[in-house]
Amino acid sequence: xxxxxxxxxxxxxxxxxxxxxxxxxxxxxxxxxxxxxxxxxxxxxxxxxxxxxxxxxxxxxxxxxxxxxxxxxxxxxxxxxxxxxxxxxxxxxxxxxxxx
Amino acid sequence: xxxxxxxxxxxxxxxxxxxxxxxxxxxxxxxxxxxxxxxxxxxxxxxxxxxxxxxxxxxxxxxxxxxxxxxxxxxxxxxxxxxxxxxxxxxxxxxxxxxxxxxxxxxxxxxxxxxxxxxxxxxxxxxxxxxxxxxxxxxxxxxxxxxxxxxxxxxxxx
Numbered sequence: 001x002x003x004x005x006x007x008x009x010x011x012x013x014x015x016x017x018x019x020x021x022x023x024x025x026x027x028x029x030x031x032x033x034x035x036x037x038x039x040x041x042x043x044x045x046x047x048x049x050x051x052x053x054x055x056x057x058x059x060x061x062x063x064x065x066x067x068x069x070x071x072x073x074x075x076x077x078x079x080x081x082x083x084x085x086x087x088x089x090x091x092x093x094x095x096x097x098x099x100x
Numbered sequence: 101x102x103x104x105x106x107x108x109x110x111x112x113x114x115x116x117x118x119x120x121x122x123x124x125x126x127x128x129x130x131x132x133x134x135x136x137x138x139x140x141x142x143x144x145x146x147x148x149x150x151x152x153x154x155x156x157x158x159x160x161x162x163x164x165x166x167x168x169x170x171x172x173x174x175x176x177x178x179x180x181x182x183x184x185x186x187x188x189x190x191x192x193x194x195x196x197x198x199x200x201x202x203x204x205x206x207x208x209x210x211x212x213x214x215x216x217x218x219x220x221x222x223x224x225x226x227x228x229x230x231x232x233x234x235x236x237x238x239x240x241x242x243x244x245x246x247x248x249x250x251x252x253x254x255x256x257x258x
Contacts, residue, residue, distance in 0.1 A: 068135040070159040072194050077155070080196045088150045088197040090141035094114035095244070097224065098235060 014045070105203035107148030108216060112139050112200055115222040117182045119208050120153060120198075134206065138169075138190040138222060140243070149200040154241075156190040167193035167241030169234050171222070178230045183220025192241035 017024035027041075034044035112118065120137040137153040154169075172187040173179050198204045205217035224231040238244050 068157050068159055070157050071165075071189075071191065072155045072157070077194050077196065080198070084196065084198050086197050088143050088146070088152070090152065091144045092114055093141045094139075094238075097115055098231075098238075098244075 105148075105199070105201035107199070107201045108205060110216050110218060111144065111149055112142055112151050112218065113221075114139055114141060115224070117184065117219045117222055118151075118153065118205055119217045119219055120155075120205055134208070136184060136188045136190070136219065138192075140192070140195060143197075146199075150197050151200050152195055152197045154190045154192045154195040156188050158184075158186040158188045165191065165193075167191060167237055169237035171230075175227065175230055178223060178226045181220050181223045181226065183218075190237075192237050192243060 016027040016030070019026055020029050030041060030044060034041050037044065037047075039047065116139040118137050118139060119134050121134055136156040136158060138156060139151050139153055141152040143150040169190045169192055170187070171179050171182055171184060171190075207215060207217055208219065222234070224234055235244070
C-alpha cells in the first residue's frame with residue numbers, strides 16, 4: 001500500500017555547496033546516501049529536513065527525541081533550588097530593561 | 101566518576117532565551133529533558149556566570165497560572181527573535197539561580213551547528229502589547245514589587 005503525499009506548489013531553489021561540513025553538503029554526498037536508501041535525491045532531502053525539524057522542535061512526535069514534561073512541579077523546583085546556591089545578588093537585572 | 105561541568109564561553113543577558121535541562125520528578129540530577137527558559141537576572145562577578153532563569157515549557161497546558169508569560173507564533177517578530185519554534189510558556193514565579201555551564205544548559209538537540217544554549221532574546225521593544233503582557237506576568241509573580249518576597253505562582257481560580 002502506498003500513500004501519496006499531496007504536492008505543494010511551494011518551491012525552493014536549492015544550491016549545493018562545494019564540500020561537506022557540519023552545516024553543508026555537496027551533491028555527490030547526498031546522491032550517494034539517497035542511493036543507499038533506495039530514494040531519489042528530493043525524497044532524501046525531505047527525509048533529512050523532516051528529521052531535523054522534529055529534533056529542532058524537541059516536542060511531540062520527535063521520534064525518540066526528549067520533550068519537556070510540562071509545567072515544572074513543586075518537587076522539581078525544590079530539587080533544582082537545593083542543588084545550587086540561591087544566595088546570588090544580581091549584577092544586572094531585567095528590571096533595567098523595563099525602565100524600572 | 102563524572103566530568104566537571106564546563107562553563108559556556110558566551111555570557112548571557114537578562115531576557116535571553118536559553119535551552120535548559122531540568123531534573124525529572126524525584127531525581128536530583130539534570131535530566132535530558134530540554135526546556136526553554138527565560139533569563140531574568142545575571143551575576144557576572146562569579147565564574148561561571150550565575151543566571152536566574154524562569155522555567156518554561158513547550159507542552160500544551162490548559163491550566164492558566166498567575167505569573168505565566170506566553171509567547172506564541174502570533175507574537176510575530178518577538179517570537180522569532182526569541183528563537184522559539186513552538187508556543188512556549190514561562191512561569192515567572194518558578195525560577196532559580198543556576199551556574200551557566202553544560203551541566204544545566206545545552207544547545208538545542210539535533211542541531212550540531214549550535215554551540216551555545218542561547219536560543220534568542222525576548223525583545224520587549226518590538227511590541228508594546230507583548231511588553232504589557234510580560235509586565236503583568238512579572239507583577240503577578242511578585243517581581244516588580246520590592247516589598248513582596250519572591251513567591252511561586254498561584255493557580256488562578258476558575
